[in-house]
Amino acid sequence: MKNRRSFIKKTGLFLGGLSVLPKYTFASKFQKKKLGVCLVGLGNYSENLLAPALQLTQHCELKGVVTGSPNKIPVWQRRYGILDRNIYNYDTMDDIANNPDIDVIYIVLPTGLHSQYAIKAAETGKHVWCEKPMAKTVEECEAIIKACNKNKVKLSIGYRMQHEPNTQTLIKWSHTRPYGKIETVKAEIGFNIQNPGNTWRMDKGLGGGLIYDVGVYSINGIRYTTGSEPISVTALHKNTRPEIFKEVEETTIFTLNFNDGLTASGKTTAAESVNILKADCENGWYQLQPFQSYTGVKGKTSDGQLLDTYIENQQAKQMDDDALSILQNKPIMVPGEEGLKDIAIVEAINESARLGSSVIL
Structure with missing residues (x-):
């Protein structure tokens, strides 16, 4: 290594x-x-x-x-x-x-x-x-x-999705609850990777694998969709191709539990193409599919609403938002504490998978 x-x-x-x-x-x-x-x-x-x-x-x-x-x-x-x-x-x-x-x-x-x-x-x-x-x-x-x-x-973490307008709708709904109490959330992202090559992302020390690279999108998506923080996590690592994924995991599946009984399931994988963030509520549901993509983020709701606001460039929107926070001396949209919370969950996921038991956050 x-x-x-x-x-x-x-x-x-x-x-x-x-x-x-x-x-x-x-x-x-x-x-x-x-x-x-x-x-x-x-x-x-x-x-x-x-x-x-x-x-x-x-x-x-x-x-x-x-x-x-x-x-x-x-x-x-x-x-x-x-x-x-x-x-x-x-x-x-x-x-x-x-x-x-x-x-x-x-x-x-x-x-x-x-x-x-x-x-x-x-x-x-x-x-x-x-x-x-x-x-x-x-x-x-x-x-x-x-x-x-x-x-x-000022410190900002480059979570471009939180600046994306359809994602911002879900963030708003985490507080307004237009479909009633959120009961479950699902956030899955994966790619059918046949050969990842010798990249730093697949290096355990430099990148840490998919749970770091894109797994944080699932974790962050669950957190901004629920508007709350999990209290425990249970996780499992799977590797059906150890000859390819020698240092990091091919697939990670995890469940986050919250104080109010809400549960969320997450997955990141190199074994299949998947890209969905969905909230099931007491009076309906809503989702983004894809929820993590450089372009084409869009979604729908159980009553037929379309979440399809388009912006030309996500990275430009992210950097302009962060620049305005500096120029106007306003709070950063995605501060360092936000990145820290996701890494705390990543560490707990890895610990849970290693122990084979739930880990308290």
Whole structure:
């Protein structure tokens, strides 16, 4: 199994400085129409989703990058006009503290590296956006929150679904209960993965497998659909292809129990394609299918309502919402505490599956 150090060396995170950066005095009380965003990690999600989305945002813009791959820099500069002074590697990242062009540092690294670099980002005095899942452990999540509080910067976790309008309807209904008391919730997400390849997501240390990668969508979906927190969990791991899924689980099935008798079932799997979030209530039901998708999130209700509000780009909506929270000094929609709660449940799921018994949360 690869460890964090070998991953960092392999991807070039120990490369030296690329340029001599001018020093600036950062003013915390700035007034800007748009916030400058610096992406940390230029993998697929940054390259194909976040960077293009930043071309569509109204309240933030791509201003800088942190990368351990120098060969990527010319491509990004040609494509997005990023200035030399806004290019960093993992050793020079501290210098962002002196750069007034950058207001937000967005951590888009493997999950096992989130805590280290989110804390590093907070210590520059810039606001921190951290991709989901927040971190590998509750302890790491708490350390990120502590660092952001200490440095008086805002922290947001990249749960784009909570910014999506049809999902926001379900969040509203968790409080208004238009179909009466919620009795059960189901949240399942999976893909028919024949060969996952040697990816960091399937590395136990760096990614943790599907329960971290997409399982947190099921957990988070249950929590925002019920509007409450579970008190216990029972879980089971299944692996029908141990020759492929050598370090992580192929399928995880879990049940969350709540104080009012409500129960929720969740699943994440690499053995089948499934993508549904459904609430059964005393006077009907409603669902999103798919509930987790970059496009095409839609749903329906037992009385024929359609949940099909369309937005052009989920990532752009997410980043604009978070930028406005900073510019207007308002509470973040998905703060660090939200990411921490999901990781606490992930840890309990893994413990329950290991013990073969229920775990109290």
